[in-house]
Amino acid sequence: MSEAKPKTFYIKTYGCQMNKYDSELVAGLLRQHGVAAPEDADVILVNTCAVREHAEQRVLGHLTQLRLHKQADPARKIGVLGCMAERMGDDLIARRPFVDFVLGPDGYRKLPALLGFDEQPEWEENAEDRLETYTDIFPAHTEGVAAWIAVMRGCNNFCSYCIVPYVRGRERSRPAADVVKEVRRLAEQGYLEVTLLGQNVNSYWDGEHDFSDLLKMVASVDGIVRVRFATSHPKDLSDKLIDTIASEPKVCNHVHLPVQSGSSRILRLMNRKYTREQYLERVERIRQAIPDVALTTDVIVGFPGETEEDFEQTRSLLEQVEYDGAFVFHYSVRPGTAAARLPDSVPREEKIARLEELNRLQKKISLKKNRALVGRVEEVLVEGPNRKRPGQYIGRTETNKIVVFSPTRKESRQGLVRLRIVDASAHTLFGRELDGAEGETASAVAVAAASED
Ligand code: SAH
Ligand code: SF4
Ligand code: F3S
Numbered sequence: 001m002s003e004a005k006p007k008t009f010y011i012k013t014y015g016c017q018m019n020k021y022d023s024e025l026v027a028g029l030l031r032q033h034g035v036a037a038p039e040d041a042d043v044i045l046v047n048t049c050a051v052r053e054h055a056e057q058r059v060l061g062h063l064t065q066l067r068l069h070k071q072a073d074p075a076r077k078i079g080v081l082g083c084m085a086e087r088m089g090d091d092l093i094a095r096r097p098f099v100d101f102v103l104g105p106d107g108y109r110k111l112p113a114l115l116g117f118d119e120q121p122e123w124e125e126n127a128e129d130r131l132e133t134y135t136d137i138f139p140a141h142t143e144g145v146a147a148w149i150a151v152m153r154g155c156n157n158f159c160s161y162c163i164v165p166y167v168r169g170r171e172r173s174r175p176a177a178d179v180v181k182e183v184r185r186l187a188e189q190g191y192l193e194v195t196l197l198g199q200n201v202n203s204y205w206d207g208e209h210d211f212s213d214l215l216k217m218v219a220s221v222d223g224i225v226r227v228r229f230a231t232s233h234p235k236d237l238s239d240k241l242i243d244t245i246a247s248e249p250k251v252c253n254h255v256h257l258p259v260q261s262g263s264s265r266i267l268r269l270m271n272r273k274y275t276r277e278q279y280l281e282r283v284e285r286i287r288q289a290i291p292d293v294a295l296t297t298d299v300i301v302g303f304p305g306e307t308e309e310d311f312e313q314t315r316s317l318l319e320q321v322e323y324d325g326a327f328v329f330h331y332s333v334r335p336g337t338a339a340a341r342l343p344d345s346v347p348r349e350e351k352i353a354r355l356e357e358l359n360r361l362q363k364k365i366s367l368k369k370n371r372a373l374v375g376r377v378e379e380v381l382v383e384g385p386n387r388k389r390p391g392q393y394i395g396r397t398e399t400n401k402i403v404v405f406s407p408t409r410k411e412s413r414q415g416l417v418r419l420r421i422v423d424a425s426a427h428t429l430f431g432r433e434l435d436g437a438e439g440e441t442a443s444a445v446a447v448a449a450a451s452e453d
Helices: 017-029 053-072 083-088 090-095 108-115 164-168 176-188 211-219 239-247 264-269 276-289 308-321 348-371 436-450
Strands: 009-013 043-048 077-082 101-103 146-150 193-197 226-230 254-256 294-301 325-330 377-385 393-397 402-405 415-424 428-433
Touching: 009 017, 017 043, 017 077, 017 108, 017 146, 017 193, 043 053, 043 083, 053 077, 053 083, 077 083, 077 108, 083 090, 083 101, 083 164, 090 101, 101 108, 146 176, 176 193, 176 211, 193 211, 211 226, 211 239, 239 276, 264 276, 276 308, 294 308, 294 348, 308 348, 325 348, 348 415, 377 402, 377 428, 402 415
Parallel strands: 009 043, 043 077, 077 101, 146 193, 193 226, 254 294, 294 325, 402 428
Antiparallel strands: 377 393, 377 415, 393 402, 415 428
């Protein structure tokens, strides 16, 4: 690598939104030297996920391909970041010897020095890695109208199946004032929506403010028109938070509320700290306060010891709650977790059959719920052109549903627009601009909504 020209890096990201945010943080730390193709980079970084075995296998497969880039330029450095780097450490280098280094989620400040990048941001060296929040680093956010912000890191919940607390460390929140500073900067750059991220975001506590306080502070930033958040743990979804979502117009009426199982027996084995009944009570409370709310969830099928009867309870819970969407996973043993000590008793074919059954059921429910919106006018935040269909644009409703439409007016191509829903599939709504007088009244309403506060 020549010292004369600025060094360049390429980063490939696996895993959840938190990891995507972390890649933006890394890009912020390494300043403006990102490139779009690995063959053009002095440094190739892979930000990894360890949540299921399948996620790790994909990363290992990708790393195998990177060997060619190393052979093409042996001076090129290859680094593995993220949750799998933390879980496997040097074992990863033993399995893929062309990898130069591994660095877990709390170690990214070391990157500029490690890579010899010329511009190094100034910061106080943080001796206690486990308390790292990167609160002083401004990430290089990907372009668009919506940005993510990690407001807390780590997790204390130790759900028995989950690797996250082991690879991300203990829970720690960023000071609310720092979060607001980052949101203001995003608003100045033209972002309209922010999503506040945390593994268990509603247990946010910076010593002074809880998550409801933070939502209100973020919602008061001028220029931001929508605030989202993920992920909520049912045990920490307080009445105060529900009422804040209900009363703050900018806070979107969507709660991602992972249930994991509908069987109280399995929930206990999962260490989720709520029963089926307690979960349903929370759902009831949300729907009373916010009748139009969209609810989505995560489900694990085939947890150790899950019987037909337990599975039936999950199925019936999905039917009862009627989620707008559900991510269904089959259980994957994570070494070192509490559940790894239980026999992985449900055969793979059975796990897949249960997963497919829930996916079929959820698809029917999503379709029914989306069809019920046909004819309604929805406020849509336009994200940009549909790359797959020239002429079409894509946006999202407040409830996080994707809407595609073909704008005929220039002003419908950005910002908040009101569209009539004319058709629906299980995953997509199809919208149309409002016409004539209806359109004029509606866009006046949209402007009023956008300039609230
Ligand atoms: N913090 C969030 C998300 C954690 S990971 C939460 O608490 O909900 C995202 C999802 O992956 C989880 O909700 C869970 O459904 C799934 N998951 C986590 N560990 C898993 C495992 N070992 N096997 C299968 N799915 C898992
Ligand atoms: Fe994992 Fe549970 Fe923490 Fe979510 S709340 S990250 S599932 S341990
Ligand atoms: Fe995966 Fe780490 Fe996120 S394990 S799901 S990338 S926190």
